[in-house]
Amino acid sequence: MKKLLLSLMVGASTVLLAACGTKTSSSKRNSVSLMQTSELLSLDTSEHADFTTWNTLENSMEGLYRANKANEPAPASATSVVKPTDHGLTYTFHLRKNAKWSNGDPLTAQDFVTAWRRSVSPTTKSGYNYIFSGIKNADAITASKKSPKTLGAYALNKHTLQVKLEHPMPYFDKMMVLPAFFPENPTALKKFGSKYGTQSKYLYYNGPFKVTGWNGTNDSWTLKRNNHYYDQKAIHLDELKYSVVKDANTAHELFDQKKLDDATITGVTAKGLQQNKDLIHERKAGTYYLRLNVRNGKPLATQKMRQAISLVLNRKQLTKDVLADGSQPAYTYTAPDLAKDPTTGKDFATETKPSDTYNVAKAKQLWTEGVKESGQKGTVKMAIVGDDQTITKNVAQFVQASVKKSLPGADLTVRSLPAKGQQSAELNGDFDMEQIFWLADFADPISFMGILQSSNPQDYGKYKDAYFDKQYQEAESSHAADVKQYWQNMRNLQERLNTTMPVVPLYQMVESHLVNPRLKGVLRHPVGEDDYTRAYLNE
Structure with a gap:
């Protein structure tokens, strides 16, 4: 993923902060402060794709699968990782019946169909409609030869999504963790229209957190716990606080002042901190x-x-x-x-x-x-x-x-x-x-x-x-x-x-990261975005 962009994928070694010690949701501070190195420009995956957008949505939205500790696809909105039928051409996903959006709407198969049709359209501005290539009629749609309604994604019923491919795609499961394949809430699309995703309030979220406090231009925003998320027991933090920090020296200072729990450092700053006990290296693909x-x-x-x-x-x-x-x-x-x-x-x-x-x-x-x-x-x-x-x-x-x-x-x-x-x-x-x-x-x-x-x-x-x-x-x-x-x-x-x-x-x-030693349970993926949704602060 560009800029990102940009990485969701499988096969390289993963760097994982060991989830040792005691999880706590009753500590004095049950939020973590994180940074991004560039501005947040949009929350609409059909209209935008870069590193900051995807990092934010990775922790506030959920697709069919999410990457697990081994960096392999694991069930998320889908109840299981399915095996294709019809010689590798058909995937049938069964959705969790208790999955909901942050406004209380149930998550449905049609929400995926709606999102994918928007994203594969030749008029989409994200630059990511090509990622749907291989799904039935996707190439013809992006070339303006067919309507997005002909895309090979079908809601068989409220909780069953079927996807038809034009040819076998051995990597299709790996693709399903991508934010590009996240669902979109039809109520929000209709209610907010052209404002959809331009501010945090103009979007509904189906993941463990929901984005708040982003007005479309400011350099800080907060992910607050989504009380409608189906797996509350797996979520330990109440908030993920994001701020844009472009300078490594500033990031180091904020970490020392305990204003950041995870700071990305580079250049001269990183060179001088290679022996720091709080430093970890993330090797990314x-x-x-x-x-x-x-x-x-x-x-x-x-x-x-x-x-x-x-x-x-x-x-x-x-x-x-x-x-x-x-x-x-x-x-x-x-x-x-x-x-x-x-x-x-x-x-x-x-x-x-x-x-x-x-x-x-x-x-x-x-x-x-x-x-x-x-x-x-x-x-x-x-x-x-x-x-x-x-x-x-x-x-x-x-x-x-x-x-x-x-x-x-x-x-x-x-x-x-x-x-x-x-x-x-x-x-x-x-x-x-x-x-x-x-x-x-x-x-x-x-x-x-x-x-x-x-x-x-x-x-x-x-x-x-x-x-x-x-x-x-x-x-x-x-x-x-x-x-x-x-x-x-x-x-x-x-x-x-x-x-x-x-x-x-x-x-x-x-990536060189200074990390609060109390911060545990982060999934640091060599391919794709880091996952803080199951993180917690040790006592």
Whole structure:
């Protein structure tokens, strides 16, 4: 998931705070204070998808499944993890009859159908309608060839949801923990109309908590206990308090002042705290990378120039000296620790790593040849766009210095923008390089590859490669049930990206967290969002 974005998925090792000691709901303080590094822009999953939105909804909404301690799909709104029938083409889910929304409405199968139809629509703004691909008629709907009402999701009765696929999808269960597949309350949609999800009060919630106090622009909000949630005994906290903290030093100070129970730190701040007793590392199946704008007429439309950008970046220096928080260099778009290739027994990212990753001499040669091929004369002016977090600025400055120092005639400007400003630049193609993040939605390389299809709404750099599209389509359809052919498609896709370079990987996400030692029961997923819904404070 981008920005996030962005990661819900299975197969990598999980870091879990051991749930030891005594749970308490009667302590003097029965709430925890958490942070996000960017603003909350929306709570409507059909209209928006980023890291802060999904983190908030992960703890206030609930889909058919949720990820458990082992990072495997477990029953949530559905009563069990079901096995498909009809040769893998039909899934029939039975919903909990005591599940309700925060306004008291019963949760029904139609709530899922309604939400999925909204989200798969070609007019949705979330950029996530592609995730429904594989469900009957989804591709035709996103291409405006069929009505959303034809989507292969059906309410057989009040508590039975049936989903029909166009081809087997071995990873379908893993996808069902994604916020993209959460239900939506029809009463709220009708009552709030265009305001739906624009403030916390314009939404109903079916999870353990409900969002309060967000007016659409403020940088703090609170998740309060949802008294209509069906499993009250599993919930121990009364509140989850969120605030936006963009600077790691500020996060550290707030943690020391006991104003944060879980603080994310990076850069120099993280480097100086590596021996702190309250520090933990979360290894995530996510990649920070540069999205390159390959539109005709843009400076980086030429492949050799893009290859040069990648080869001029010393990622070991970036992670050691700039990040200094345990993050690891990334040499492939697909993150390490995401999945093991079952046909080789190797980590997928490791086996597809390019042989040449840092070579300034070769970069200069490729750059010179590429500039000549492109017909550009004089200084090649470019802009790198990112958000206004301190760490994002630091990484941008590293890229800027590397490019200016080693590539003849290259002039790179840094543009640090608030979240809404970056989103606007992204949607309008107003960038040459964009700093972005993708956290896998589920533990399979195809979760990364999807957004680089030429038909994908999140292909904001306008990458269009016939070979890449063909390999993806084969993996998603005719080769989906053939393990050998499927993983050959995956390797072909990553190796194609290594050559055409529409994205330049920078580093793998390894989050450094300062955590209150009393905070227990948090599920820290390597793929997807962290789950605080069953957390508690030790006495």
